[in-house]
Amino acid sequence: MFMKRNLVELPIPTRDGIFLAHYSKKGLAELNFPVGSARRADQWTLRRSVPTKIKKWHRTTETALKKILAGKKSKLPPLDWTGKTEFQKSAWKQMLKISPGKTKSYGEVATAIKNPKAVRAVGGACGANPIPVLVPCHRILAANKKLGGFSGGLDWKRSLLKREGIKFDV
DNA sequence: CCCACAAGTCGCT
DNA sequence: AGCGACTTGTGGG
Numbered sequence: 001m002f003m004k005r006n007l008v009e010l011p012i013p014t015r016d017g018i019f020l021a022h023y024s025k026k027g028l029a030e031l032n033f034p035v036g037s038a039r040r041a042d043q044w045t046l047r048r049s050v051p052t053k054i055k056k057w058h059r060t061t062e063t064a065l066k067k068i069l070a071g072k073k074s075k076l077p078p079l080d081w082t083g084k085t086e087f088q089k090s091a092w093k094q095m096l097k098i099s100p101g102k103t104k105s106y107g108e109v110a111t112a113i114k115n116p117k118a119v120r121a122v123g124g125a126c127g128a129n130p131i132p133v134l135v136p137c138h139r140i141l142a143a144n145k146k147l148g149g150f151s152g153g154l155d156w157k158r159s160l161l162k163r164e165g166i167k168f169d170v
Numbered sequence: 171c172c173c174a175c176a177a178g179t180c181g182c183t
Numbered sequence: 184a185g186c187g188a189c190t191t192g193t194g195g196g
Contacts, residue, residue, distance in 0.1 A: 105179095106178055110191090115192090117191060118192065120178050120192080121190085121191045124177075143179060149176085149177030154177095
């Protein structure tokens, strides 16, 4: 269930479709993959009520998203992980350290956060990741370089990885 | 509080 | 290659 707070939603047009960014007062709280029917972007723009600082974050987010979609590293806006568990935050922070073009296995992430056996839980954390692409959950592969899964759709994972020149097993 | 599930991993066949 | 056992965090009853 989603306790909806007052979030500002702003669209980010890319060549892959229109992403939707949600901002809280603390930072970027959620990023959505393009909605099926990419309708009016302005449906979500609330330009007049958007605080200056959020506009600034949004600009950063937009740049970051496009760069990362192109397989490049980029500076990220502040991320708001309020309400998430410590475990998830640790896992995501760990993923942020992965450079474009590189991968880690779920096991490596688990080990990095000092819970070597929580591999499966790491998978869960990935799925719960509210900010795909920017938090590179797609760079996590299974131990034998297999794809694993992806909540946002495996197609995305595949193309994102290919785009970064990452090889993986079928 | 207990129970079932998940984007894993390893060992055995 | 395929199948099952074991593991941990999380969400629902």
